[in-house]
Amino acid sequence: MSVLLCQDAEMLVPKAWHQDHCQSHWVKLSDESLCRAYIQFNLMRMCHQQETIKFLLQGVAEGLVLPGLLLITRDQLFEDDTLLESIDAEESISDWSHDAEECCLRWKSALADFFAQGIQELEAPAINALREMRKWTHNPAVTCKSGMESVILRSGLGHEILRIANPQRYRWKESLLSCLLPWVDEALPPTVEMSQCAQVNAQEFLQLLSRHQACPFRSNYASVFAFSSERCFLAEAVRWMLPTLAAKAPSMKWIHKISLSHLFRFICGFSANDLEALQLDEELLLILNLSAKLRKQRQEWSQGFHMKFRKNVDPSTRGCRACYNQPEESKCIRHWTVEPGHHSEIHGKVITPYPASDPDRLRCKGKGEAVDTDYVPIMDLGLRKISRRADVLARCGRDVTLLVDASSPTTVLAGVSFDTFSDEDFLKLRYEASARKETNAIKRGNQFRRFEWGKMCPIGSRKPAGGKLGDTYTSYAGMEVTDAAQIKLLFTHAADVEMMVAAIAPLHPEAAKELKQLSSKVNSLGGIGATAYYCWNFVAPQHVDRDATWTIALQTCLEAPADEFNFVMMDLGCFIETTENALWWFQGDHTHGTVVPRLSTMLSNRNLSQGIGVTLPKSSLLAAEKQNLARGAFEALAQKWQVDIT
Numbered sequence: 001m002s003v004l005l006c007q008d009a010e011m012l013v014p015k016a017w018h019q020d021h022c023q024s025h026w027v028k029l030s031d032e033s034l035c036r037a038y039i040q041f042n043l044m045r046m047c048h049q050q051e052t053i054k055f056l057l058q059g060v061a062e063g064l065v066l067p068g069l070l071l072i073t074r075d076q077l078f079e080d081d082t083l084l085e086s087i088d089a090e091e092s093i094s095d096w097s098h099d100a101e102e103c104c105l106r107w108k109s110a111l112a113d114f115f116a117q118g119i120q121e122l123e124a125p126a127i128n129a130l131r132e133m134r135k136w137t138h139n140p141a142v143t144c145k146s147g148m149e150s151v152i153l154r155s156g157l158g159h160e161i162l163r164i165a166n167p168q169r170y171r172w173k174e175s176l177l178s179c180l181l182p183w184v185d186e187a188l189p190p191t192v193e194m195s196q197c198a199q200v201n202a203q204e205f206l207q208l209l210s211r212h213q214a215c216p217f218r219s220n221y222a223s224v225f226a227f228s229s230e231r232c233f234l235a236e237a238v239r240w241m242l243p244t245l246a247a248k249a250p251s252m253k254w255i256h257k258i259s260l261s262h263l264f265r266f267i268c269g270f271s272a273n274d275l276e277a278l279q280l281d282e283e284l285l286l287i288l289n290l291s292a293k294l295r296k297q298r299q300e301w302s303q304g305f306h307m308k309f310r311k312n313v314d315p316s317t318r319g320c321r322a323c324y325n326q327p328e329e330s331k332c333i334r335h336w337t338v339e340p341g342h343h344s345e346i347h348g349k350v351i352t353p354y355p356a357s358d359p360d361r362l363r364c365k366g367k368g369e370a371v372d373t374d375y376v377p378i379m380d381l382g383l384r385k386i387s388r389r390a391d392v393l394a395r396c397g398r399d400v401t402l403l404v405d406a407s408s409p410t411t412v413l414a415g416v417s418f419d420t421f422s423d424e425d426f427l428k429l430r431y432e433a434s435a436r437k438e439t440n441a442i443k444r445g446n447q448f449r450r451f452e453w454g455k456m457c458p459i460g461s462r463k464p465a466g467g468k469l470g471d472t473y474t475s476y477a478g479m480e481v482t483d484a485a486q487i488k489l490l491f492t493h494a495a496d497v498e499m500m501v502a503a504i505a506p507l508h509p510e511a512a513k514e515l516k517q518l519s520s521k522v523n524s525l526g527g528i529g530a531t532a533y534y535c536w537n538f539v540a541p542q543h544v545d546r547d548a549t550w551t552i553a554l555q556t557c558l559e560a561p562a563d564e565f566n567f568v569m570m571d572l573g574c575f576i577e578t579t580e581n582a583l584w585w586f587q588g589d590h591t592h593g594t595v596v597p598r599l600s601t602m603l604s605n606r607n608l609s610q611g612i613g614v615t616l617p618k619s620s621l622l623a624a625e626k627q628n629l630a631r632g633a634f635e636a637l638a639q640k641w642q643v644d645i646t
Contacts, residue, residue, distance in 0.1 A: 101154065104151055205255065230261060320396055349541060539565070563577075
């Protein structure tokens with residue numbers, strides 16, 4: 001193995017990086033068992049970084065390992081009972097404490113130098129420190145936890161991280177705090193008794209935000225929606241409003257005792273003239289006015305869709321008076337019973353409206369072109385088709401199909417609504433979906449690399465895969481708020497999402513409620529905790545998504561043959577013959593995908609299919625929750641360690 005690895009050492013990583021680590025940072029291992037544990041650990045933890053694995057394996061084959069990883073291996077990774085029994089317990093603890101303090105001192109020095117001076121040459125050591133800390137805290141040994149906190153304090157690392165993590169200062173604050181939390185005992189901030197709010201408090205609160213330029217609109221787009229709903233206001237108040245005002249207006253003690261719910265209600269009661277009289281800065285004033293408009297629209301949409309889907313409904317039978325005596329298939333809100341299955345055998349396959357041998361079939365396009373693609377004609381699958389019913393729409397003004405679980409008839413698994421929005425609202429949605437987006441199209445994952453037709457642009461936040469080092473859960477590149485026009489555009493995106501959620505609320509209130517509740521945990525779009533995805537001619541093989549909530553999709557434009565760009569819900573045994581203004585929702589962990597068009601259709605250079613999708617990946621939710629936990633620990637740790645954070 002050593003010979004094979006040595007043959008292409010410099011091909012594995014950039015030459016400078018390779019030379020630096022070979023010459024400066026390797027140490028000789030005396031214990032081959034340690035090497036084996038090290039190899040097993042890195043193959044398990046770093047399998048997505050193939051080049052790095054090869055390089056590290058070369059070092060292991062030669063009996064070398066980086067000191068930071070050696071420390072992790074010693075303290076956390078041994079599962080070989082024989083090896084553990086051969087280590088003297090007191091000597092092991094002593095070595096651990098000594099090595100831990102050395103590491104903490106080195107990390108503290110690297111972070112302090114970089115954040116104090118901010119020059120590019122000091123960034124690499126700081127990044128290495130962050131990476132090593134993340135590896136340490138990935139799965140800390142319980143026996144070392146009590147001792148680690150004293151080491152962190154004795155080395156000064158804890159105080160340095162709190163200085164960096166001040167809400168008003170640097171990036172990386174959540175990343176660094178997240179590294180601390182597994183090593184320290186829980187610290188809870190003292191309970192503060194809430195007091196009632198007066199209108200004068202609300203006025204002064206807004207003036208303080210304006211005077212101290214406390215709103216982080218430039219760095220965090222979600223702060224723009226702080227006043228769009230009470231749930232968002234409570235979340236953003238904890239995230240940045242209260243910590244910022246504590247630092248910039250420490251004499252205003254009443255702010256921390258005030259009832260935030262009362263405060264928000266007073267703010268909502270201000271008219272445009274009231275806000276104008278407060279002489280706030282232009283951006284804050286714009287956001288307050290746009291928030292008031294969005295809150296009003298939300299109420300109008302809620303009432304409008306309730307009327308659309310509940311009008312002419314008999315309270316006793318809860319059925320439509322115009323079609324209550326019709327068979328279930330002809331009702332305007334019909335229920336189809338389905339038995340959900342798990343069709344993993346079709347994952348990665350491409351469903352077509354034509355035979356697999358059709359010469360006009362859509363070809364592979366992307367990194368996986370060389371891999372054979374299985375084409376499956378939709379007519380061979382025996383799926384039920386959900387299509388638009390013009391006669392039902394003319395009679396009742398709505399056409400809805402709800403897919404319910406056969407084992408639990410009250411459980412809705414998915415739904416479809418045709419001609420959902422009014423002509424006026426749909427034109428706005430269509431225009432917004434077709435407009436150029438400020439973010440780049442998403443790079444396709446392994447499920448989609450063979451079919452990179454069309455594009456999908458996200459508006460929202462995610463857990464980064466790559467990107468800027470030090471980032472945790474953050475916005476997509478291009479979401480930065482640079483001016484008033486960008487603020488207005490964000491509220492337009494939020495309106496799209498809010499309208500789609502409002503449309504399904506009367507039909508499936510549990511799904512709508514879930515999306516709204518997530519707004520307190522993640523960076524929201526308006527009052528909805530999700531990311532919007534704007535799609536152009538986008539197609540996807542059959543797959544599942546690891547999402548934290550429901551997915552809502554809207555077809556805003558369709559200029560292709562009726563058998564193309566339809567939507568398959570394989571695990572539910574159905575497919576939707578999509579039309580413009582069709583809205584559907586489903587769970588991403590059910591197998592789904594596109595009925596792909598013909599090659600000639602795709603090559604016609606037209607806007608064939610456009611739409612908007614709304615959901616929240618599970619990885620983003622978990623990363624956001626971890627980030628919120630880190631934010632919440634800042635003040636508690638500062639009080640526990642008696643650190644001045646003003």
